[in-house]
Structures are given as structure tokens and as C-alpha cells.
Amino acid sequence: xxxxxxxxxxxxxxxxxxxxxxxxxxxxxxxxxxxxxxxxxxxxxxxxxxxxxxxxxxxxxxxxxxxxxxxxxxxxxxxxxxxxxxxxxxxxxxxxxxxxxxxxxxxxxxxxxxxxxxxxxxxxxxxxxxxxxxxxxxxxxxxxxxxxxxxxxxxxxxxxxxxxxxxxxxxxxxxxxxxxxxxxxxxxxxxxxxxxxxxxxxxxxxxxxxxxxxxxxxxxxxxxxxxxxxxxxxxxxxxxxxxxxxxxxxxxxxxxxxxx
Numbered sequence: 222x223x224x225x226x227x228x229x230x231x232x233x234x235x236x237x238x239x240x241x242x243x244x245x246x247x248x249x250x251x252x253x254x255x256x257x258x259x260x261x262x263x264x265x266x267x268x269x270x271x272x273x274x275x276x277x278x279x280x281x282x283x284x285x286x287x288x289x290x291x292x293x294x295x296x297x298x299x300x301x302x303x304x305x306x307x308x309x310x311x312x313x314x315x316x317x318x319x320x321x322x323x324x325x326x327x328x329x330x331x332x333x334x335x336x337x338x339x340x341x342x343x344x345x346x347x348x349x350x351x352x353x354x355x356x357x358x359x360x361x362x363x364x365x366x367x368x369x370x371x372x373x374x375x376x377x378x379x380x381x382x383x384x385x386x387x388x389x390x391x392x393x394x395x396x397x398x399x400x401x402x403x404x405x406x407x408x409x410x411x412x413x414x415x416x417x418x419x420x421x422x423x424x425x426x427x428x429x430x431x432x433x434x435x436x437x438x439x440x441x442x443x444x445x446x447x448x449x450x451x452x453x454x455x456x457x458x459x460x461x462x463x464x465x466x467x468x469x470x471x472x473x474x475x476x477x478x479x480x481x
Contacts, residue, residue, distance in 0.1 A: 268331040269296045273350050273370075274318055277339035280310040282367050282421070285428035285450060286334065293437050300325050300333075302349070311339065322349055327360035332435065337368025337421055351377040358415055365431050368421035375399040384413040388420045425451040439464070 270290055272283060287297045301308055301318030308316050325333075333354060340347050351373040354364045358379065366374050371387040374380050380393070380401040386408045387393050394402060409426035410419035412434055419427035429447045432438050438446060445460035 267294050267296045269298055269329065270332045270334065271298050271300045271325060271330050272334045273322070273336070273353075274299045274301050274308050274310075274316050275338055275340055275347055275350070276308045278308060278310040278316070279337040279368055279421070280312045280314055282336045282424045282427070283334055285425055286365070286431050289428065289432065289446075290435075290437065295331065295435075322353055325353060327357045327362040330357070330362055332363045332365060332431065333357045334431075335364065335366040335370035335373070337370055339369070341369030341373045345376070347373055348377065351379065355379055361415060363415040363417065363431075363434050365417035365419075365427065365434075367419040367424065367427045371418050371420075372396050374418075375401065379416070380404065380418070383416050384411055385416065385418040386411045386420060387418060 270287070272287060291297050298319040299316055300320055300322055301316075302322055304318050304321045304324070306318070308318070310316065327333075335350055335354060338347065350370075354366065354374060355377060357364050368388065371380070371385065372393060374385075375387075375393045375396040376398045378398055378400065380399065382401065382404065384404050384406055385401065386406055390402065390405050390407075393399050393405065409423040410417065410430045412430045415434075417427070417430045417434060419430065425447065428450075429443060432443055432446070433440075437443075442460060442464040445457035445464075448454035449457040449461060
């Protein structure tokens with residue numbers, strides 16, 4: 222300990238680590254150890270949502286879902302067959318996956334999203350993604366599938382025994398290995414436990430079910446969100462703005478408490 226440090230601690234009484242000045246002063250005959258500062262707890266990592274990407278990926282089908290999850294603190298990561306192999310979406314966008322499908326672990330994810338793609342109807346090239354969905358469901362981690370991805374799950378037998386929907390009953394009925402016809406329902410989107418399904422024309426309803434399953438919004442706020450983005454209901458906008466203001470106020474109060 223330097224002479225300057227010893228002098229300063231003796232003057233302030235900080236040599237005992239209490240900062241009150243009531244302890245034994247340092248630098249008088251012996252050197253008193255200081256108590257190291259307690260490190261602040263690291264902020265918890267944001268929950269991660271994984272989006273499967275592959276050639277002919279229907280990029281519009283998950284736009285509402287991923288955008289609003291990202292705005293509410295979720296990290297969105299893309300998963301492909303290989304992390305270093307770019308894919309081209311149906312809209313012509315090139316995406317380089319963040320990680321390979323083989324490296325994806327259910328325990329490291331809050332949700333797996335499977336979107337539609339022409340490849341789902343062209344063969345079994347995307348079958349590994351359906352297998353990964355089975356792994357997620359077995360681990361109790363939600364899976365959300367829309368459009369052609371429901372056909373892939375149908376062929377894998379994932380829909381058997383679970384209430385679900387898709388483009389139309391005959392679409393799934395023509396998939397080899399599908400045995401869940403009695404659990405098919407005509408609806409914009411359906412949640413059965415950890416499985417969410419939707420047809421190709423319902424990206425907003427698909428997002429609604431994801432938000433409900435993950436608890437992103439309070440029920441009345443979620444209702445307003447759906448009315449605004451699906452029905453263009455202007456009366457829903459003030460509800461969303463009030464919810465955002467309340468969330469911002471709560472976050473600010475929490476930050477002040479942490480800094481105190």
C-alpha cells in the first residue's frame with residue numbers, strides 16, 4: 222500500500238472497509254486490509270428466439286413476430302443447415318444463419334419458429350428442421366410453425382394428437398405420414414400447449430399466438446395489438462401507447478432503484 226493510500230484511508234476511516242470512521246484507522250503501526258468492492262451482478266442474458274431459415278423462406282410470414290419480440294427484449298437469431306452457408310428467401314434477400322441447426326439446443330432457446338418455404342413442398346430436404354421441432358417439444362420448449370412448415374410437421378407425425386391448423390385440411394391430408402386429421406381445426410392460428418400453428422395468410426394471428434404463449438403482452442394489450450395490426454382499428458392505438466408508457470415508467474423506476 223502506498224504512503225498516499227495509507228494517509229487517505231487514515232483520514233477517512235475507510236481502512237476497515239466500513240466507511241463509517243468508527244473502525245481502527247489504517248497506517249498506525251499496521252496495515253489493515255481493505256474490503257474489495259462488491260461487483261455488480263451481471264444483467265441477465267435476454268431470452269433468445271430462434272428462426273429457422275432456408276432457401277425459399279417466406280420472409281413476410283414472421284415479420285410481425287420477430288420485430289415485436291426484438292422490441293420487447295428478445296434476441297432473435299437465425300438457424301440454418303450450416304452457419305456459414307447463406308440462404309435466399311422467397312423475397313430475394315440473402316441471410317447468413319447465426320448458427321447451424323446441429324448446434325441448436327432447446328435449453329438455450331425460448332422458442333423455435335418454422336416459416337413456410339417452397340422446399341417444404343418439394344421433398345424432405347427440410348426434414349431435419351421438423352426433427353428439431355420434435356426435440357424442442359419433447360423438452361417443453363415452444364415451437365411455432367406457419368404455412369408449409371405445418372406440412373413438414375405433419376409428415377413427421379408431430380401434429381398427430383395435437384390440435385392444429387394450416388392452409389386447408391386437404392393440404393395436410395395429402396402429406397404422407399399425417400394422422401392428425403381429427404385434430405385439425407378451421408382457425409386463423411391455434412395454440413395447443415407448446416405448439417403454435419397457422420395458415421399462410423395469417424402472419425398477424427401467428428404473431429398474436431406467439432406473444433400470448435410467451436407472455437409478451439397483457440391480454441388486453443395483446444387484444445389491442447391484434448386489432449391495430451390485423452383490423453387497422455385506430456381505437457386500439459391509445460391502448461398500446463398507454464402500455465408502452467407504463468412499461469417505460471416501470472423500467473425507469475427499476476433503474477433508479479438499482480442505482481440507489
